[in-house]
Amino acid sequence: MASNWVGELIYEGKAKRVYRVNNEFLVMEFKDEVTAFDGVRKEYAPGKGRLAAAQTAFFMRLLDKYGIRNHLVDWDGDRKILVRSLKMIPIEVIVRNYAYGSFLRRMPLVRPMTKFSRPLVEFHLKSDELHDPLITMDDIVEAGLASREQINEIVNTALSVNSILSELMISRGLVLVDFKLEFGVDKSNNVVLADELSGDTMRVLINGRHLDKELFRKGASAMDLVKAYEELNKLLGIP
Numbered sequence: 001m002a003s004n005w006v007g008e009l010i011y012e013g014k015a016k017r018v019y020r021v022n023n024e025f026l027v028m029e030f031k032d033e034v035t036a037f038d039g040v041r042k043e044y045a046p047g048k049g050r051l052a053a054a055q056t057a058f059f060m061r062l063l064d065k066y067g068i069r070n071h072l073v074d075w076d077g078d079r080k081i082l083v084r085s086l087k088m089i090p091i092e093v094i095v096r097n098y099a100y101g102s103f104l105r106r107m108p109l110v111r112p113m114t115k116f117s118r119p120l121v122e123f124h125l126k127s128d129e130l131h132d133p134l135i136t137m138d139d140i141v142e143a144g145l146a147s148r149e150q151i152n153e154i155v156n157t158a159l160s161v162n163s164i165l166s167e168l169m170i171s172r173g174l175v176l177v178d179f180k181l182e183f184g185v186d187k188s189n190n191v192v193l194a195d196e197l198s199g200d201t202m203r204v205l206i207n208g209r210h211l212d213k214e215l216f217r218k219g220a221s222a223m224d225l226v227k228a229y230e231e232l233n234k235l236l237g238i239p
């Protein structure tokens, strides 16, 4: 299979390069690079691409077992995953269990790391230029980005993902603070979980210590970040 994973480069993002294999499939190559603050801080991070691809493959396969439809087809054991090509909905869906990050900036009345009475689900428009602003469900519908039914399905899926991942993390002594999801729509108009699930897109703590990209945002080196991802993979049994 891996030998067929050739295609034309169609997009280079901050974390991944995307290649088109054919109408149906894409290859996503995770870069050995780490960026923060909308790309303002950027460093070479040898080994990170493989670790993040492994995390994404592991979590997507786990979610698949629980019946959560997602884009993963295969992982090459290195930095690439093969995925189903989707029409992406340009929003970021964030699930929060504890108060952190942009939540605290917009709601300073809540103390950092307060556990919410129930998980929060929020939407942000994907726009580096506007710094991914918080948007409402009505905004999404009015802009024609998704229907109300699709949004409801996205919220339910996001909460299920949270239950599954939180339970796993707790069983390994980890705390899932928050994470980001992206969704796309397939040719049959099904909403499908896409993009990545990795230390770049979640906050996860062990004894109050980050094993995620927050380390880099807080000034740690790319090397320390790679070490943290290795530790996370070891704790979760990810190869």
Ligand SMILES: Nc1ncnc2c1ncn2[C@@H]1O[C@H](COP(=O)(O)OP(=O)(O)OP(=O)(O)O)[C@@H](O)[C@H]1O
Pocket (backbone or CB within 6 Å): 011, 012, 013, 014, 015, 016, 017, 018, 026, 071, 083, 084, 085, 086, 087, 088, 126, 127, 128, 182, 184, 194, 195, 196
């Ligand atoms: N199954 C999929 N089909 C089509 N596009 C996808 C799929 N999964 C993820 N994508 C898109 O592929 C790109 C991955 O690149 P990357 O995450 O590095 O981009 P980025 O720099 O974060 O920029 P942005 O995510 O804002 O476009 C993203 O634009 C993501 O929305």
Ligand SMILES: [Mg+2]
Pocket (backbone or CB within 6 Å): 013, 015
């Ligand atoms: Mg991205």
